[in-house]
Amino acid sequence: MGVRVLDPDAPSGSLALEITGDRVTSVGPVAAARTDGAEVHDLDGAVVTPAFVDAHVHATSTGLLVDGLDLTGCADPRTLLDAVAARATARPGALIWGHGWQELGWPHLPSRAEIDRAAAGAPVYLSRIDVHSALVSTGLLDRAPGAVGATGWSDGTLSADAHHHVRRAALAAVDGTVRAAAQRAFLRDAAARGVAVVHECAGPDISSAVDLAALRTLDGPEVVGYWGQAVRDVDEARDLLAATGAHGLAGDLFVDGSVGSRTAALRDAYTDAPGCTGNRYLDADAVGAHITACTLAGVQAGFHVIGDAAADTLTQGLRIAATATSVQALRTRTHRVEHLEMVDAEQRAVLAELGVVASVQPVFDALWGGPSGMYAERLGVSRAAPMNPLAALAGAGVTLALGSDSPVTPVGPWAAVRAAVEHRTPGSGITREAAVAAHTVGGHRAAGDHSATAGRLVVGAPASYAVWDGAGDPAPRCLLTVHRGTTLHSVRSGGVASSRT
Incomplete structure (x- = not known):
């Protein structure tokens, strides 16, 4: 059984996608596929799309949340302060990096004094969900003296230039290994x-x-x-x-x-x-x-x-x-x-x-x-x-x-x-x-690539594609991600390839 290919020019029905090196060399009926000497993978009717491009990311800030404070579920200031206090107790003096709070429905925002008490002197940077303002501790402000009095300065949330100062200080506190x-x-x-x-x-x-x-x-x-x-x-x-x-x-x-x-x-x-x-x-x-x-x-x-x-x-x-x-x-x-x-x-x-x-x-x-x-x-x-x-x-x-x-x-x-x-x-x-x-x-x-095959699954296109299980579901599972012939993710192999284009 072949795959369904999501591309405007792809035939309908069950298809075979042929890859040679880093290029797509055929998209067509399974019966017509050339299998002599080829490595064949039966994907059992899965959906194949061109690999996606995320056109706007902040990699480090996102990755820091793996070990940081996810504040998206904080329903009130007390929940946020409790999360800060727990982290300060677990890692005394270490930078506390958090993200995701939004104050809609909150009675008030935490004051800097409250954050200082919860943090027990640690530097704290807690970005709002839009990353255009943040709550911080005095411990972080001590590392960003330019924030005081800058545009966006207050005794609570920092925005604009004041926020830029404290964000730079917070990132500077992240060591290379982290x-x-x-x-x-x-x-x-x-x-x-x-x-x-x-x-x-x-x-x-x-x-x-x-x-x-x-x-x-x-x-x-x-x-x-x-x-x-x-x-x-x-x-x-x-x-x-x-x-x-x-x-x-x-x-x-x-x-x-x-x-x-x-x-x-x-x-x-x-x-x-x-x-x-x-x-x-x-x-x-x-x-x-x-x-x-x-x-x-x-x-x-x-x-x-x-x-x-x-x-x-x-x-x-x-x-x-x-x-x-x-x-x-x-x-x-x-x-x-x-x-x-x-x-x-x-x-x-x-x-x-x-x-x-x-x-x-x-x-x-x-x-x-x-x-x-x-x-x-x-x-x-x-x-x-x-x-x-x-x-x-x-x-x-x-x-x-x-x-x-x-x-x-x-x-x-x-x-x-x-x-x-x-x-x-x-x-x-x-x-x-x-x-x-x-x-x-x-x-x-x-990114300035206007070539006819970029982001497509047609003959001559780069072999950049993703294979999906349950593509009709709201959140289909990605089985395989390949970019220019190199496997980046595979459920079968269980990881990311150690190669780069």
């Missing part, structure tokens, strides 16, 4: 979920060049590394690329923050925080200069953009860069934008005209969309409903690439596909076929 273990854990998990390529979104405000360099040396899924730091001219762009080894100067180069932390830049104030319109970290001139420099250097530029005012800044910057270079020059480089949660029709048209890829996270809508979700609480129902407009972006001609922003949401391609289809706002979702394509072909295009 970091390597975290990165390997992340890569193993990604491979076990059918992911063969990840786009690591690094940068000075979220990780480090050392972290990115270490990640790129490890076996497992291919790492496409981005560095989010603004440049002003082509020489600066080339120097930064040489220093970091990055694929492009894109990813989490912040134009603004997040809706949950009220740091996304808005045209109008937050409904639940009158007078607050969020934070804008770059203006249109800086955005335009960065895109121009990267275009002239021959590499991708990109930005983190969530609020509607930030989307204004992005499109204005794109126009500045198109004038400085040309529309065709921008299209050739395949610049990208992350998240893009609030974007109107005029902005979508600009992105499509200039060939900008939208790297989006559908599970954000599943978690926070709908009339009673976090977006509606922060912005009101009318502003929240049009958020994450996948169908409108695709309809305007913008290429979509799906990802997780792990650890914000877990790496999980089928969860992303399901969320993209079952969008909480009627008419904003896309078809299952379009969602799978955005998580495969779209991911490769987001």
Whole structure:
């Protein structure tokens, strides 16, 4: 019995997939398969998809949670403080790294004094689920003196620049052995979920060049590394690329923050925080200069953009860069934008005209969309409903690439596909076929690969595929992940291959 192949050009029914070396050499009926001298695997009707691409991850931060504090289930401040106290007792004085709390429905946030008491003097870094704000201890602040008085400073939650200071200090406290273990854990998990390529979104405000360099040396899924730091001219762009080894100067180069932390830049104030319109970290001139420099250097530029005012800044910057270079020059480089949660029709048209890829996270809508979700609480129902407009972006001609922003949401391609289809706002979702394509072909295009076979299972395509048991289930099990002919994950062999492309 053969397999079912999920590819638009694949024949229907039970098929044989023939692989020679690192390429697909045949896709067709089982009866016509050439088996003489071949190694044959009977997959008993399993489903085969192109291997998935997660277009936005943070590997180390995700991997640290294997041994860190998972705070996603904390229903109130007391639960969070108890978790900190238990860890401080178990490992006196050691860094306490936690992630995932969100304060919706909490009576109040823990104070720094409460965290200090629970931590017994240990440095504590507890990121909110969106990783745009954090609760910290005095023990960590002692290592990040620049946070005091910076934008976003308070005696409770730290956001904006103050958060960036403490995050850098927390990451600096992670030694190389722990970091390597975290990165390997992340890569193993990604491979076990059918992911063969990840786009690591690094940068000075979220990780480090050392972290990115270490990640790129490890076996497992291919790492496409981005560095989010603004440049002003082509020489600066080339120097930064040489220093970091990055694929492009894109990813989490912040134009603004997040809706949950009220740091996304808005045209109008937050409904639940009158007078607050969020934070804008770059203006249109800086955005335009960065895109121009990267275009002239021959590499991708990109930005983190969530609020509607930030989307204004992005499109204005794109126009500045198109004038400085040309529309065709921008299209050739395949610049990208992350998240893009609030974007109107005029902005979508600009992105499509200039060939900008939208790297989006559908599970954000599943978690926070709908009339009673976090977006509606922060912005009101009318502003929240049009958020994450996948169908409108695709309809305007913008290429979509799906990802997780792990650890914000877990790496999980089928969860992303399901969320993209079952969008909480009627008419904003896309078809299952379009969602799978955005998580495969779209991911490769987001990294600048426009070849006809990237992310496909057709003759001549790279042998990058995943085999699934129960693909009709909400969470099918990945039996095998292969990238360019190299096995990354196999249920039968029980592990990740020690090879890398």
